[in-house]
Each structure stands twice: as C-alpha cells, then as structure tokens.
Amino acid sequence: MTSSPAWRVARVDRTCVRLVAADPETGAPRTGPAAGPVVRLRPGGVLDAVVGEPVAPAVGDAVVPAPTDADPDRFLLAPRRSELVRDSVDRTAGTQVLAANVDVVLVVEHLDPEPKLGRIERLVTLAWRSGATPVVVLTKADLVTDAPQWLDDVARVAPGVGAHAVSAATGEGLDAVRAVLEPGTTLVVVGPSGAGKSTLVNALAGGDVMATGQRRESDGRGRHTTTHRELVPAGECWLIDTPGLRAVGLVADADAVDETFPEVAELAAQCRFGDCAHAGEPGCAIAAAIEDGRLDERRLASWRTQQREVAHQARRAGDRAAQLDFRRSVRQRERDIRTYHRVTGRGGRP
Template sequence: MNEVIDLVALGWNTTLDEAFTEHRDQGYEPARVTVQHRGSYNLISEKGEMTASTSGSLLHHARGGGDLPAVGDWVAVSGEPGNSGVIHAVMPRRSCFSRKVAGDVVQEQVLAANVDVVFLVSSLNEDFNVRRLERYLTTAYASGARPVIVLTKSDIAEDAAECIAEAEAIAVGVPVHAVSNVTNEGIEDVRAHLEVGTTAVLLGSSGVGKSTLVNSLAGDDRQLVNDIRADGRGRHTTTYRELILLPDGGVIIDTPGIRELQLWDVEEGLEQTFEDIAELAQGCRFGDCSHDSEPGCAVKTALEDGSLAADRFESFQKLQRELAYLERKQDKKAAAEEAKKWRAVSRARNKINRSQNEY
C-alpha cells in the first residue's frame, strides 16, 4: 500500500494525538495493529504497512499478555514501511474485548482493542442459541463497546421471525439485524453502524458467515470463504484476527470462529445483560438475597408466576458461578505472586546481611 493513509479513517482522534506527544518527541510514529502473529505484528500507519516486533523494554514491563499489543491497538513504532519496525509502547485503550485464555492459566487474552461496535454474529439455523448470545452480550458490554446482534442466512431460515423475537427478548435495546449475504438483505442496516473512524469487531462461532459478511461490507472477496456444506454451514477459513479498512468508511476486525468464550472481568457486563434480573432483585426483602430459599424473594416470585423464564435465570446463575470461580483463581494467583515477591526481597536482604557479616 503506497498511498498516504488517513489516520482518522483508521480511528485516530484528538485524544490519541494529545497522548502521543511524548512518543512523537522521541521520534516514534503512531500505527495501528492489523494482524497479530506469534512474536510479530502487521501494522498500518499513514506511511503504509509494515511488520514489527515488540521492544525488550515493552516485553519486560508487561505484567501479562493483556499488556502486549493486540489487533486494534494503537502503538508507538520506529522504522519505515518495507522494513521491520520496533513497537515501543501501546497507547491507552478506550475499550478492550477480552476473554480468559483457554485451560487452567489465569490470564487475559485481548481479542480486539479500541472497538466501538461489537457485531455478535449468529446464523438463523441450528447455530442459533440465545444462551450463547447472553454470554457474548456480557463480554461485549464489559468491553465498553456497543453490541449489535447480526443474524445471518436469513434467505434459508424457516423460523427467522421467531429467532429475531428471541434475540430481542434477551437483548432489550440492542439492534438486531437479519441479513443475507446472498440477497444482501439487511447489509445496509449493518453498514449504517460503520461511520468513518468507527471500529467494529465480528464475533461468533465458526461457519456463521462472518468472513462472507466482511466481503459484503467491503464490496469484494477480500476474505477467503470455502464452499458451504450441505447442512448450511460455511467451512471455517479465518485463522487469525485481522483489521480491515473498509472503502466506504469504518474499520472492521474479522476473527476466527470462537469455540470457547471464557469470561474475564465482566461483572458490570453481567448486570447489563441481565438487567431484568437485577431490577427484580431490588425488590427482594434482603439485600444479599441468593434467590434460593430466602423469604420475600422477588426473583423467586417471578420464576413462579412465569414472568422470568427459568432457563434465563439458570443462564445468569451459570455465568455468575463462572465469574466467581475466576475471581477466586485471580485472588489465589495474586496472593502467590505477592508471596513470591516477598520471598525474593527476603533472599536479597539475607544476602546483604551475609555480605556485611563477612566484613
């Protein structure tokens, strides 16, 4: 890419420009991460595209993976397009879509940074699952971005209206768009969320049509899409997260299909997603009501009279338990790290004392 890139179109603003002053004084340029590889990154700046790796200082001071560059991050970089650059700093994020890394490791994985809109993508076939949408909504709200539900494959759906109604019921106030990448139904409704300088991320399971949606929004076959199987699911082709500048304005981040979205620091997002339950809980007799066996429980009353669906409440409780478990593991990890730090201090003190005694 040889033409001059408009940083504003990429999402640059006056707040970032002011915060970047100290880095500019050191001779660094602002750039945005478009692709994250193992140990290196693709960047785009107003001068063009380049690859870069993190400086030793940035790696040394990172407390975990969440402090390192991620797709969507703005960074301070040295180097010229066509050559390998060095990332010296990550600019403060205005929003961050994260999950816990898979497995037993208690660590944050940033899926996308500096996002304005989260497109939660589900297809109108057997993939449609409101419980999964509730999990996605919880993480989207916690990120600080605005969620939008996109239901794909409306041209082959037999019960589209029912699915749309279910999505609207669990996501009050959230835009819900049914789209078809074949007939282009609803594509302009989705595009309306992508003004110049706006960044959106696509999140959903494998095969729901995310990459095809990117192609529809971009107006070309930018993202490779394999043939659709007989059961209506697309074969998964996106293997890494990528930030794409759209020709008509806006930036979109395509992501691989998510097999597992483990929660990370989403307490506020949980309350927003289940606002109806939070409001009911205000009517409970006891402020610390567990909605189990306490008298005067407004949530139990709603479950009994059917105004609150049992499966929705079970979904809420499941996410609550998962979050509580994560917090316990984080506390245990923090305690272990604190103990390790003081052991190191103690060893250093003992070494000094031994040295002094020798003299």
C-alpha cells in the same frame, strides 16, 4: 497537505506486528497507501507502552512513534479505549485480548442451523465487558422463514441491544448493519465457526478481504477458515474478523452480566435481602416474577450460569478482593438468616 498518520496494529504475528495507517484527525482508514511498518516485538512478545508496563499488543491497538529520533523503529502502545477479552485457549494461562479499541461488537449467530440463544447471551456479556456496544446479527436469513420470530427471541435475551437478520446471499439486512458503521469506528465480529463472520466482513467491506469456508452440507458447520485476526479498512471504518470461538471462555464481571440481564438485575435489587440467593428466601422478587410469569426460567438459569462463572473466574484469577467480597456476602447472608429466625421465631430454612 498530509500530516503524519496514526498507526494501528493490523495483525499480530509471533515476532512482529504489522501496522496500518489511520487518519490522525478522524481515526478512519487512510486513503492512499495504508500498509505501515512492521515492528519487531520485544522478547516475551511485548511492546513498550506509552504509560506503564510493556504489553502484548492486540489487533486494533494504537501505536505511536517513540518521542525521540534516536531509534526511528521504536513504537509505543497507546492506552486502550476498550478491550475484548476471552479466556485463554487452554483455560489456564489467564486471558487473551482478542481486539483493542473496538466500538461495536457484532455478535454473529446463524439462523440455520437454529441459533443458540445462550451463546448469544454469553457473547453479549463479553461485548458489554469490553466497553464496546454489542449488536446482534442473525445470518443466513435466506435459508429460513422464521427470522422475525428469532429476532423476537433475541430481543428477550438481549434487551436494549440492536438486532438484525441478514443474508449475505441476497443482501437483505446489510444496510441496517452498515448504518451502525459510523466513520472512524471499529467493529469486531464474534461468533461460532461457520456463522458467516468472514462472509459478513467481506460484504460490509465490499470486497473479498477475508477467506470464507464452504459449508459442510451434512451438518451445516463451517470449517474454521479464519485462522488469524486482522484489522481491515472498510470505507471510513475498520473491521476485525475473528476465528470462531469454539468454547467461549466468558471473561466478565458482575457489571457486564447485569447489562446483559438488566431485567433480572432490576428484580434482584428488589429482593428483601440485599444478598438474596433467590433460593427460596422470603421476599424474593425473582421468585415472585418467575411465579407470575414476568421472568422466564430459561433467562434465570442463564443468569445464574454467568454469575457462577464470574465468581469462578474471580477466584481462579486469584482476585483476593473478589474472594473477600464473596466471603463477606456469605457471612452477611448467614447473619440475615439468623436475624430472620430471631424476628419470626421460625426455625429451619427461611
């Protein structure tokens, strides 16, 4: 017996989206003919939604036929379970949804050239923010001998996040990544160009579904082979490849940053002042942890950078509520410092 398929957006083009069939029970790719209808976008590149305003569809979106038979070509976007978002390319026009309804974000970074831990931290925050679970994959393990040390470093910058070293060349580590792929789940790969994302997607899908680039020997960089995002079936789950994120516009909120830096967040909560800026205030738990080596200076610097970006983002987005919060916290800090002066009888900076 065949029930009617659930549709997902496989690909977004300028004027239309291509749908692909999912099993309505399991959410897994449908066996048999999978390609679905091509749906024209409305002016402005949007589709009507089941709930609320029309939205610009993203790869991975779930789509349902409109409940009337009047127009059999009319489809509605279902609400999203999760949303992987980044800054728009020109950093002015708001944000861009890279993928919708994602369960796992594979943060892919090459072992050769050396991995950039800061980039992993940023992408992990992006992943937490999406509502999906991050997993770090270090690629090209066949080219280096120090993969285990790098995995230790990743454990430090991404506490509580699974991390695997893999090689598409030898197959090492691929089973560990496959184990993450539960039936019906959707994975998106993110990472810099040339990290081996498309190669990994091909290895996981068990066939050449994405074109890959030849590595330039001179600098080890890829050539930006992947030019579009596409939802591809891989056994019982789905994979989404993304073009290399050149400058990762971090779209995050304070909660996502806290998830990436749980140990820093925990320390910050122990500071004497609730809004401690960790800039020399008395009773600062972060300063104490740096002092006795429990917290790494590098981690603190990354945390500060991401915090600043979140604040900047919120201001730029014209988020009035966040601005008010920010001003309130500045005023609160001023009050706390005055209190400190009064109680201790000391002048100057606390």
